[in-house]
Amino acid sequence: MYEPIRTKSVHTMAAAPEVPHRSREEELDIRLAGQLTALLTVTDELHALVTRGDGGPVDGAAPDGAALATAAEHIAEQVARLSGGHYPLRAEPSDGGSPSRAESLHQRAHTLAGNALAVATSRGDATAMALAAERMEAHAAPLRDLATA
Numbered sequence: 240m241y242e243p244i245r246t247k248s249v250h251t252m253a254a255a256p257e258v259p260h261r262s263r264e265e266e267l268d269i270r271l272a273g274q275l276t277a278l279l280t281v282t283d284e285l286h287a288l289v290t291r292g293d294g295g296p297v298d299g300a301a302p303d304g305a306a307l308a309t310a311a312e313h314i315a316e317q318v319a320r321l322s323g324g325h326y327p328l329r330a331e332p333s334d335g336g337s338p339s340r341a342e343s344l345h346q347r348a349h350t351l352a353g354n355a356l357a358v359a360t361s362r363g364d365a366t367a368m369a370l371a372a373e374r375m376e377a378h379a380a381p382l383r384d385l386a387t388a
Contacts, residue, residue, distance in 0.1 A: 268321045268322075271364065275314050275355050279314045279329065281348040283330070284332050285348065286308055288344065290307075348378040349379055352374035355370075
C-alpha cells in the first residue's frame with residue numbers, strides 16, 4: 240500500500256563529510272573580523288573628515304587625526320590577527336564631506352564597536368574586548384559633545 244522512500248534524507252546530506260563545517264570559534268573569528276573591518280572603514284572616513292585640506296582638525300570634530308590613525312592601525316592589527324595574518328584591504332576614504340557628517344560617522348562607529356565588543360565577549364578575546372571598549376568610549380565622547388552643542 241505504501242511505497243518506501245527511495246531518496247536520501249535531507250538530514251543525512253547535511254551531515255555528509257564532504258561539506259566543510261566551521262567551529263563556533265571560527266565563526267566568531269569571522270564575525271569579529273567583519274565587525275572590526277567595518278569599524279576600520281568608518282575610522283578611516285572620520286580620519287579623512289578630520290584631516291582634510293591643510294591637515295589640521297576641522298572645527299567641531301573632537302578627535303584629532305593622529306589618534307584616529309593610531310586607532311585604525313590597532314584595529315587593522317586585530318583584523319590581521321583574526322584573519323591569519325592577512326591585513327584588511329583599506330579603501331581610499333571619500334573626500335570627507337561636510338563636518339556635519341561627523342555625528343553620523345561617530346554614531347556608526349559607536350554601534351560597530353558595540354557589536355565588536357559583544358562578539359569579542361562571546362569569543363572570550365580580551366584584547367579585542369579592550370580595543371572595542373576603547374573605541375566605544377572614544378566615539379561616545381564626541382556624540383555627547385555634539386549633543387550638548
